[in-house]
Amino acid sequence: MIVARYAISDPGKAAERSRLLDEHKAYLHGAAIHILLSGPSAPPAESKGSTAIVIAEVETLAAFEAFSAGDPFVRSGIYASVDIFEWRPSFGLLLESL
Numbered sequence: 325m326i327v328a329r330y331a332i333s334d335p336g337k338a339a340e341r342s343r344l345l346d347e348h349k350a351y352l353h354g355a356a357i358h359i360l361l362s363g364p365s366a367p368p369a370e371s372k373g374s375t376a377i378v379i380a381e382v383e384t385l386a387a388f389e390a391f392s393a394g395d396p397f398v399r400s401g402i403y404a405s406v407d408i409f410e411w412r413p414s415f416g417l418l419l420e421s422l
Contacts, residue, residue: 326360326422327380327388328411331397333373334404347396357382357391360422373404381422385410 333341352362358381365375382388389408392398398406413419 325382325385326411326413327382327385327408329376329378329380329388329392329406329408331376331378331403331406333376333397333402335373337400337402340400341397341402344396344400344402348402351395352378355380355391357387379411 360379362378
């Protein structure tokens with residue numbers, strides 16, 4: 325199944341986010357799950373949190389939820405909100421590679 329995580333950073337935790345960025349990236353690169361795409365949005369407007377999306381292929385939603393819970397950004401409360409959901413892509417150039 326394909327799952328997505330949409331997370332919005334807490335703008336009040338920008339310094340801690342910067343401090344944990346390398347650890348967060350290392351966690352994503354070393355993931356035991358199959359991450360298809362991951363990355364942040366363009367820089368946010370002033371006093372807005374940045375957003376980040378992870379799209380992965382996993383056996384179960386629970387496997388992705390466990391992966392997400394271990395992310396240094398999640399563990400440290402960098403994200404003000406995290407939404408995780410199954411995604412069912414139905415159209416696009418990348419669809420054939422899934």
